[in-house]
Amino acid sequence: MPTTPRIAVIGAGPGGLLCARVLQQHGVPVTVYDMDASVDARDLGGTLDLHADTGQIALEIAGLTDAFHALARPEGQAKTSMDHHGTVLNRFTPDADDTAAPEIDRGQLRRMIADHVDPASLRWGHKLTGTETLPDGTHRLHFANGTHTDADLVVGADGTWSRVRPLASPATATYTGVCFLDVRYDDADVRHPGIARLVGDGHLFVRDGQGNAVIAQRNSNGVVRAYLAMRAPADWPGIGDLASPGGEVAVRKRLSEVFAHWDASLLPFLTDVDGGYRLRPIHVLPDAHTWPHTPGVTLIGDAAHVMSPFGGHGVNLALLDGAELAEAVAAEPTLDAAIRRHEHAMRDRATALAAGANQALQHFFGDTAPALHRAPDPAEEHRAYEERAAAYRARRSA
Template sequence: MTPTNPRIAVVGAGPAGLVCARVLQRHGVEVAVYDADASVDARDAGGTLDLHADSGQIALEDADLLPAFMALARPEGQDKSSLDQHGTVLASFVADDGDTAAPEIDRGQLRTMLAANVAPDTVRWGHKLVAATPLGEGTHRLEFANGTHAEADLVIGADGAWSRVRPLLSDATPRYSGVTFIDVNFEDVDHRHPQIARLVRHGHMFANDGDGRAIIGQRNSNGQVRGYLGLRTDLDWHVRAGVDLDDPAAVQRFLRKEFSGWADQFLPFLTDSDGGYRNRPLHALPAPLTWPHTPGVTLLGDAAHLMSPFGGHGANLAMLDGAELAAAIAEEATIDAAITRYESVLLPRSGPLAVGANEALDDFFATKAFDPADVPDHGAEHQRYQENAAAYRRRQVSR
């Protein structure tokens, strides 16, 4: 590479940025990671992720962390069921023994594991990027809210949906999808919330009324279930409805009205949350998103291809992005050649998956009767993950 010791700055210590840093360090390449959070566990990292054999698991293998992941993963979390609003089970999937095509792991566990496996002091916590300024010849000046600054020969934007790095490459911004999740949380579910535990079981429950409303439950570790009360609605629904989001009783009244036609067994999802309600409108970048090659800067993960969570591709692609970019930096003669190689794979791969994920969200929240053909064949999906993983490794060996 030229320069001999390039200054590489990764902005964002999520899974994508941390995988990138870990793989770079395995190749002997120095890197600094900057993140706005005060520490790895300063905030709730969110729910659970299924890491696919053909993407997220490949990234972890490149990072030499696949065994560490498998020690934390929950293969039983791959189980899924689809219900209507009356509680009728319309479809279900139970993973075979030994199926590790897409096991689950809590986001917080994954982030902690990755952060623990980069060199000490790699991550500069408490560094919120406020400006990235080109200095010429691919170098950039980074300015942080704490008053510090840094210069880099390569800036890697792994800073998520509202990336401060993305404007160096594109004027694209996330757009509201028309769907909002109201997040709820249930602790010690097997004892304190047995009805929810029975519905969600070991994995995921998807309930849909065919009229733009849904309840999704996902089992996390340590007896926890995360719930997502989905609505096709306006972005300012709570303003129009006169609902104070900080008033749990007001939110409950709204939810009881919205889900009034649903079976009583779903009522605890609306009323029994441990810790209140969180409004989470779903946004996505225009897809497929591309940008002109720009010296000294590129993007990973949600900064590059923010998409709907349907399909579970976002975090998986983000981690594979990080591993592939790191390999390109280590193997190519120049930073510019590494960016070119990386983006030539990233952009054509992520575009169709983002389009498909966003269409799946629209379809799930469409006003229509249940069609069994709409339920993914998870067995075939898992087989495809394994076949794609084998094909990916063959291509890497032959390259």
């Protein structure tokens, strides 16, 4: 281990920031690089459920539990499932003391963690464009702004299309055949009362058994967001830029055709959007993504194991990956030993969850009638989260 290792985290998402936070708690210097101009430079999307056995454990390690619960919405754990005729198939309302998987907006989570990282260690406006391995085994990182830096350890926390991943693995994410249109409804209780009523405090899942769905979620500040989802080519609807003149009109027309057989009460989800449509094709890495040990390089979060959003494991694993990697760097005698310890634990945890999440996506968008599709029981999931959290804490204290 260098006396003061030069650690570069690429990506200031929740996982990368959490890694930096825990490293700094241990007195280990780190620099985080991100392409965004600032922590709030763009709309990050919808809400996240942080699980007691992964994401919440990571925040606990980082000393951020109170900060999280100050923002979290336990009532957001509520779930309603419907068919495309508007028939309610099942509902889940969490108990008042249920904190197994509270919701928090993506932007809120990123800001909350960033506020607890030394601002001098954050390099915004640094888009990684290239890497090279130097003769001494360290790595040089090149950024679009013309700067570069050398690092003893490069942590790829840069998501699905990671530019760090090629240093360790040739794998690339592949398209699942399912794409989401990300939309939102502002001041929903006043301006979109029908949508607000259907979504309630938490999530609404509607599917037709023909590969089409609406997945809507309550966010903070009166916002409801939804994913209009379908089996389709990755470039759906084949018009190029959705924000181009005429793009929104073309999208609405295509949606009216795809969802023509849906009940009229559900159609405002397709048309009454604020801020347009953003296409999000769902890509995944192999369930058991592995790579040979690479000195001075490792991956966390979606860079290592991007999977379908079903189950909500992505950000939870990214947070725990970041926390455990940081603890390994602080505890192990060499960076190589820290990388091996982190990757062993990460792969054991992520492989089964990725397989389950990717299978769930295919089942949800399959041709099974909604009434016959058995969704996981949220109450059972929550009990399992709490039991695994207790087991994790017991192992740490042993």
